[in-house]
Amino acid sequence: MQPVIRNIYVVYGSVSGNAKELARQLSSDSELANNFTITLKALDEFDPTELKDDTFTAFISSSFGDGEPPSNAEYFWQSFQEISQPLLFPFAVFGLGDTAYPNFCGFSKSLDSALSANGARRLINRVDADLSYRVLFEEWKTVLKAVLLKGDLRAGEALNISVSSYGENALFSAPLLSATKISGTFPSLYRIRICIKNSGIRYQPGDIVHLKPCNTEPLLTPFAYYFGVSVAEAERWLKEKEIARISKAVVRKIASAFPNSDLKSLLKYKNKVALNDYMKRHQFNDFLTDFYPEGTMTINEFADALSGIEPRTYSIASSQLANADVLELCVREVWSDPESTSPKPGCSTAYLQSLNIGDTLPLFVRANPGFHYDVNSPSILIATGAGIAPFIGYLQSREKHQSSAPCILFFGEKHQSVDYVYRDEIKHWLDSGVLQNCFVAFSRDQETKHYVQDSVRQQHAAVRELIDMGAKVYVCGRKQNLASQIEPMLNALSIDNSEDNSGTYKMLVEQNRLHLDLF
Ligand SMILES: Cc1cc2nc3c(=O)[nH]c(=O)nc-3n(C[C@H](O)[C@H](O)[C@H](O)COP(=O)(O)O)c2cc1C
Structure with missing residues (x-):
């Protein structure tokens, strides 16, 4: 039989006051106050080893830095790492964060799993809330009351309202609303409008979009010629590989697998400037034809040496206050060696030009607090x-x-x-x-x-x-x-x-x- 809960601790970690406000609200809830003794504390004033199994603890905390505890939870978190005795009390964690940070709700996630690993009993599934935390808090509070006042443990286990964050391994597919050329001098600027409805993405002006393009036909065709394969075959090997930007690491890898005296000389330290200039003005198909006769390597050997496409970053050119569901970019097209007679489009430029309205762009957003x-x-x-x-x-x-x-x-x-x-x-x-x-x-x-x-x-x-x-x-x-x-x-x-x-x-x-x- 589970022990009877008589007390509630509401503990918070907060910098700008959001978590503290929610903690205050919970601790002054009259229905809970009529049934339990409630104590409100900042995390740094809270000692989890003092608690018995008759005390339920609600942890409400934001995350800062790189998913670290807020300043008034740092001491608690440091002491927590040194606890050796098992914790017996029941608990629930409500985390506040911002999906624009790479470590979304990092601290509350670590706290939730550390409590459970130390023996504490999770009565309600953790909530990772973003900037719309008030709505999620109301839902959480309803479930918390059902668990504590009615003993409905299933409600706590069934709760699933966390906001998921997007990142390099979890991209949001955002439909393209429009792409308009807005400047005339080559290379031009484009105004790109993207739909982020139902994504949960929240951003502020100054934040950055990371867009993950893939290689499209104009970039793949020269490789198909060089390797003597169909464009479809070139796409199979190279679609997700970085072929538009030459990197030294990849050049070195290829030079070591397929020795070439001209390349060896270019890679010497004294030719650093020449190499940088070459990399800036060329793409990998030029590199292949400049240094290796056809047949030197197969397309799969070449693909193995390449790295994956890096997301391209763009400043957001809109405010969510103007339209919560639309994100705008102002993108300059990129052509390698634009002054030459045959400039080649960059990966993202060719990719954006290949899209039709309604096609989706894989992306995520990162906060850039220094430019808010x-x-x-x-x-x-x-x-x-x-x-x-x-x-x-x-x-x-x-x-x-x-x-x-x-x-x-x-x-x-x-x-x-x-x-x-x-x-x-x-x-x-x-x-x-x-x-x-x-x-x-x-x-x-x-x-x-x-x-x-x-x-x-x-x-x-x-x-x-x-x-x-x-x-x-x-x-x-x-x-x-x-x-x-x-x-x-x-x-x-x-x-x-x-x-x-x-x-x-x-x-x-x-x-x-x-x-x-x-x-
Ligand atoms: C400088 C700075 C760093 C932040 N770092 C993170 C982070 O790493 N992860 C996260 O989820 N949220 C991060 N946030 C967002 C806060 O957690 C979020 O704004 C929260 O609502 C603040 O709650 P509080 O007022 O209780 O501290 C950061 C905010 C700022 C201003």
């Missing part, structure tokens, strides 16, 4: 090209929040006539006061190149004013174009005639007001 937007703070957004993507999400969320903190946008591209992407949306945001100003820099519209950093310098007074108001600065664009420009661009804003001209950049970094997303 603070709607309550004045802000300066600086983007080049596809770097506009997260800022579209920021501006959508500003609109929904009716943010009154001022915001200005700088955007750089090549030609105003064909590359001014999101022009209508920007105009709407300017007209409606969501955005206070937008300064554009089109580099190729005049004799001397004019870049986004030149616009920032020109608008010195407006930028300085916002910085003095405490503005946060967000910069997104290609590393190659922007990385070396940011520090001088911001330091040029330091007060005129000031002796210390290194002030603004250092100050923004020290105050955590400079957010960079360079790709």
